Structures are given as C-alpha cells and as structure tokens.
Amino acid sequence: MGDLPDKERAFFEWYIEVLERSGITDKRYPIKGMNVWTPFGKKASSLMDRLIRSKIEPLGYDEVNFPALIPETEFKKEGEHIKGFDEQVYWVTHGGKTELDIKLALRPTSETAMYPMFALWVRSHRDLPLRVYQIVNVFRYETKTTRPFIRVREIHFFEGHTVHLSAVEAEKQVREDIDSFVAITRALCLPHLSIRRPDWDKFPGARYSIAFDMPLGGSKTLQIATVHYYADNFARAYGIAFEDRDGTQKIPHQTTYGISERLLGAVVGMHGDAKGLVFPSSIAPVQVVVIPIPGAGDSPELTSATEVVMNSLKELGIRAVLDASDERPGSKFYRWELKGVPLRVEIGRREIAEKRVTAVNRLGTKTPLLLEGLGEGILTALSAFDSALAARAEASLRSRMVQVTDGGALNPEVVNVIGWCGRAECGHEVEKTPGLSLLGTVEDSEHLGKLPPPVCHFCKNPTNAVWAVAARPL
C-alpha cells in the first residue's frame, strides 16, 4: 500500500484512510453513518469505557440501564428539548404488522426516558443526590456528512444524570464533572478547552452548557463532551419533587454529563500521523508488541528469550502481543505502527548477547532495556511515551490558537481567542468571518498561556468582557 494522504493538507482523507487501513472500524455496513465496531475497535472502545468509569464512579455515580425506546408522550413533555431533536429522532411506528398506538422514539439521549422514573424514585431529601450513568448507544438521524466516530447515526455514549437538593449542589456537581473530564483527557494525552456555550447554542432544555472542544483537522474544532446544568427545568416538566427536612415540597436541580465516541475520534485525529494510529497507553488494545529479529542459527535461544520477555510483561498486566510469524521484521513494524501500538520490543542476536532488548516507541524513540527488571523498564518507557505524546498534542493545540487582542481580523484558519462582552449582538459578529462561530467563553485557561484583561473584540467595552473562542466547529 502507498503512503497515507497528508494529514495536514487533507485531514479527512487521511482520517478515513487511517481508520480503514488500521481496521479500527468498518463503515461498509449498509446504513450510512452506522458502522461496525470490529474486534480491534471494540477493544479500544471498551478500554475507553473502563477509563471513563474509573474517573466517574469515585464521584458517586451508579451504573443503570434505561430502555432505548421512549413513548412520544414522555418525549414531548419538555418543549425546548423536543424542538431541539425534532429533525433527528428515529421513530418506531410498528410492532410486527401492528401500528403502535403511541409511537416510540429511539433515544437520542435519555433525559425523557429517565426523568419519569426519577419522579418515582425521588421522594425525600434522603433520596438526594441521585447520580446515575449509563453507557449505551444513542441514535440520531444525521443529515450532514457522516464520519466514523465523529458524526454517526448510532453513537456509543456515556451519559451521567444527577438530581440535587439545590442549585448550589447541582453546580458543584458540574465542577466535579468538569474535573473528571480533565482526568479522562489527561489519561488520553489529549488537551482540550472547556468552553461555556453562548445562550443561543446551549443544549435544548439546559440553563447553561459547558462543552469540551478540541482542535481537529487543522483549523476546525470538535465538541467531544458536555456538562449541562438544567436548573429545575426538566424536574418541573417531569414532576420530580422531594420533601425537604422542613417538611416542604421542593423541586430539585439537575445536571447531565455526556461523552460520546467522538473522544475516540479525537484520539485518532490528534495523535495519529503519517504511519497510522497512535494510541496512548491507557486505551491501547496492544500496549507492547514483541518482535524477535531472527538471525542464523539462534532460534532456540531467541524463543526462550522472547518467552522471558512475554512473561515479565504479562506479570505486570501489560497488554502484550508476541509477533513471531515468519514475515520479515520490516513488515511487522509497519503493521503494528499502523495499529498505533505505543511500544515495540525487538530482540535479536545482539540483544541476547548483551542481555537486553531494544524498545522503540511509536514516536520513534529508541531505548535499550536490560532483561533484568524488564517489566519496570517497560512501564517507565510507556510512561515516557505518554508524556511525549501529551507534549506533542499540547504543542499542536497551542500552535492552532491565536490570541487576537488588537481588534484585528479574525482568522478562519485558526482557533481565535478574543475578548467578548457577552452581548449577543457582538457574539454574532463572529459569523461575519465565513465559517467562524463563537464557541463560547473560556472556563479554564490551562492551555491559553498568560492573557491580559480582555476588552470586547467588537464593541471594545471592557465591562463584563471575558475571553472567548471563535473557531470553525465540525
């Protein structure tokens, strides 16, 4: 096979080709935008799910599973919400040959499935906070161009839903969720921006929405997750109420937290390169591939050396594969690089003689490691690889962000960081630069560097001005 398309110049050609060649997904399924999770892709996805669980269960979330179908009558109770999904819902209208009395929505998200039940579950202040999550597939009838992981019609989805005594507690939950997402992206070596969406772009039914965006494909940005504060909006619509300590009936406040399979798309899009996928070690289906380099007459020694290596990796719970086929080493390197394996371990005649192996990480760094204490050496090498990967991603993010502090023209080819007074008329000015939208205001400045106090890019007023981001959302 020839080279992959150039990632910088033709991002989506590169993206589609790297997905296909690596075998992480199969998009030949006969429904547009519904793809098959292959064994390789499913492993990465399951490891991603495990990572998400490990960061959100300590916050007190319990796993549940709600039905995938929602009666139209329930679905319609919150007006803004139904309007937001009006064009995107798949409707089940028949069971066998029988037309259903009430048509059923195939969940695009589960607020309207869960909240009628929350109304039964929540009775007293003692039932709160309620924190549940599910990892399920949701369905959206997308009419835009579909792309694996990034815009699909069946979406692998983490959704957390919480109910609280008060606005204060609900907003505290929002902060905890934001922090947990930072922990998740750290484990994936991905930097992201936490951005509060402008009012005109918040989730249907939410009081406000914090979104997590990541640059992707040169100048664009991808929303990979969101946390929403619903206040008591849904609770009122679905009749969720509780008796407080003082005996009065109160309406609780709610939040949600959603992470879609786009996070895997972001891993592919941010870390991948001209050789193929690059996985951070946390979700790499294979973390280490061991490749014997055969020479003349050294087979039995080589076999026993690779066994020693494999055993010491497995003892430490490292996901390792031995590739001892009789293909030539170069072809093996090529294939495992394409699949994004963080670390390749080579053992040949020279390594055996010197009681060591050669570890080569996916970014090309070579390290000799002694056979004695090899497992520990591998863990250190994986951790160094993750740090280098994170630094490369961080540099990529920074190189795409430009602070525009002089009131100059916005650049549709970068992520523009500008001052904004918060007024809609100024915010919509962004759209005069073709392709650009105001993503919203910056919730954290970790990746922004030092910024001066802002004035509004448009009206020049410093009053209420905060830093905001204008970019081209995918």
Add this chain to the structure above:
Amino acid sequence: MGDLPDKERAFFEWYIEVLERSGITDKRYPIKGMNVWTPFGKKASSLMDRLIRSKIEPLGYDEVNFPALIPETEFKKEGEHIKGFDEQVYWVTHGGKTELDIKLALRPTSETAMYPMFALWVRSHRDLPLRVYQIVNVFRYETKTTRPFIRVREIHFFEGHTVHLSAVEAEKQVREDIDSFVAITRALCLPHLSIRRPDWDKFPGARYSIAFDMPLGGSKTLQIATVHYYADNFARAYGIAFEDRDGTQKIPHQTTYGISERLLGAVVGMHGDAKGLVFPSSIAPVQVVVIPIPGAGDSPELTSATEVVMNSLKELGIRAVLDASDERPGSKFYRWELKGVPLRVEIGRREIAEKRVTAVNRLGTKTPLLLEGLGEGILTALSAFDSALAARAEASLRSRMVQVTDGGALNPEVVNVIGWCGRAECGHEVEKTPGLSLLGTVEDSEHLGKLPPPVCHFCKNPTNAVWAVAARPL
C-alpha cells in the same frame, strides 16, 4: 411489609413481589415489558456479563458491536428467518419527519446485521474460523404476558456468531459452546437440561437447535439459552464464501450461541426463597455484608474490629459492604437477606472477646470464623455456600422430573422424561395432554440419573428411540 407470597403455590406472585421488594428491577417504565435496570440489578447483570465473557473468550470469541438497525432488504434475505420474526419486529419508519426509503428493523437478533459484513470479511480459508460475540440489547414486540427478565420486549443478550471451514468444525463449535454453558451455569449453581429441539421448534433458519431449559415455577420450564447449527443456510443467503487451500470457492458453515437475561430470571426463580433473593457468590453484587452488633460501651473497639474485617475482605477482592447504620440488627438482617447476600458477618461484644466473627450464610448456616486468617475463612464459607446452593437446586430439578417408562399417562405438573422414536406424529401426541409440549431430545444425562434403553412412549417402537422431555414451556 408482610410475608412474600408462597413460592410453591403462587410462583409468579412471589417472583414479581421479590423483584419489586429487592429493587433489582423497576417495571414502572411507561412501556410494557421494557424495564429499568436499577443500580442493584445492573451490578448483577454486569457480573453475569463478566462471567459469560470469562467462559467464552477462551474459546476464541472476539467482542464486536454491530448496529442495532437492519435494513428491511437485508433482513428479508433468509426466508425462514424473516417468517419466524414477522410478528415480533419493531420497525423504524421515520427519521425526524422524513419517511425512510427503506424501513429499518430494530434487531431482534443480529444474523441479518452481521452476515452481510461477514461476506466482506471472509475471503480465504485463512480468515476462518471467525468467532465474534456481542453483548447488546435486542428487541421483540412480545404480545404474551411480559415478566421481568423472563419475557421482555428489550432483552439484554449475549450473542455469539461463528463461521467455519466445514460442517465438522462448525459442529465441534456447537459442542464447545454447550460445554461453556455448563461452566456458566455451574458458576451460578444452576442445573440445566441440554435439549435438542424437535424440527418443528428449531430456530428460524437453523439446521438444528440445542436449547438449555430449566424448571421454573413448579411445573414449568424456561428456555434460557440456545446454540444453533446453521449449516450453510445463512451463508448461501448472504453470499459468504471462501477460497479453500486447493483454490476452489466454498460455502462456510455457521453456528450461533445466545444467552439472554432470562439467565438472571432463572437465578432469581431457582434460588430465591421466602426471605427474598439468593445470589450465588459469582454474581452477587454484595458477597458479604458486615454488621456490627452494638452493645453498651463497646463502640471504639467495635469500630476498629469492623475495620480489620473490612480490610481483610477487600484485600482478597471480596465485594463487601459495611452496614454500620443505627438501625437495629434485625432490620438489617431482613434487608440484606431480601437482597440475596450470600454471607452475613456479625461482630459483637462476644465475638471481639473471642477474636472471631460469626458468619451466617443465606441458607442459614452459622460458622464462627477466627479473625486471624479471616479472608481465607470467608472464601471457604462462600464456597461451601455455593455448594449447598447448587445441591439444593439440583435436588429441586430432580424432584420435578419424572421418568415415564411404562407408557402411563403424562403428568402436566412435572417434567416428563419419555422415550421417543423421533417421528413427528408421535412427538405431537404429547400435546394431547393439555399444556404439555415435546421440548426435544436429551443431549446430556447428567441430571437424569440412570435410564434404561428407551422405547417410544407412543408407538412402543425401540427403533431410533431416544430419551426426550415433555413439559410446559413458559
């Protein structure tokens, strides 16, 4: 709350009540037969999934995930199959307000989703065997009475699909799957019967079907899982073919293996009793509950003793909960028994003085265990509990099975074991006893005891006669 209904006399009243009181499912969701997996139920279900994975992955199955929607055109390719599901399929007809060109079936099972892709994946003999599985929800528009776990419209489902070079290899897979199911039910302390369904009752599109049945609710039986041999039936319909070693094109042979959430219903139905659920330790969401028994003036000592106990349990990876609320011990006992916790550990003044705890298992067996080496003692007690639970279930199965060897009347109140010559006209004779059906022929005799050589119960002919089962399937 009053006593549970009598399990022997009013099985389904008991069953529904024990599900509701224990909180393992919530059937108040506004679609009949679609229930909510509560945190407690979801934990049991996830542990069940983990058990299934642990027994089938060693057979070479890889996890995948196929779309939930199947175009009608693909769904219809295998004629018998579509006929079998004609009345049961939920159809998606609209995306937003747009009527779809081709309506989409919400998968009732995934043959017709997977096999068009298998036709792309399988090219050469080197691609075989192909063994994949997924754990997903499937959907069936049930018109009969729905009951949680047993007959629902959204079904949590393990489905394995394999493709083989030859009939011989496919049928070897069938045997391996059967063995793996024996391993699964052993871990659940459940006995089952492996029964080859008569031709008129096999899965739509299968050459033959092996079903796993379990007595439930007195005289009835419940099919909890199946293994099907498809021969090359689906492969021909979906154009799956491979180039063999000799360069000729061949049609592969296929099998499937399905286990539904009924397995959890069987755990509830077989093991549960007048006090509530009884979980085998393998899937118990809580394996051990530790309950301090407060006396006058011994609090600090008690607190430190329970800490020691909890630590030694957690070190061994035992799923343990400390219930230190100020409720009285009797109420705690009641609640944890209802939830089916295998082992209760009590620590009071006497226990502390004697450096031991009192372990009481869910079947009522009391064992004093020394604090020294407590973890090991607990593991032994859990294992003894599982053995006792398995023996009780085995005795229950045997008490419900009656060998009818004298040509006498069949009893609709038991599981009748009879000789059968294999001819349909004799098989259908079973149905003359109201309620009874011929479940099929016995594939294993583990739970049947010693049986004489059979003659057909109806025509008295010994030619081709084998042991078969006539019972009332749920």
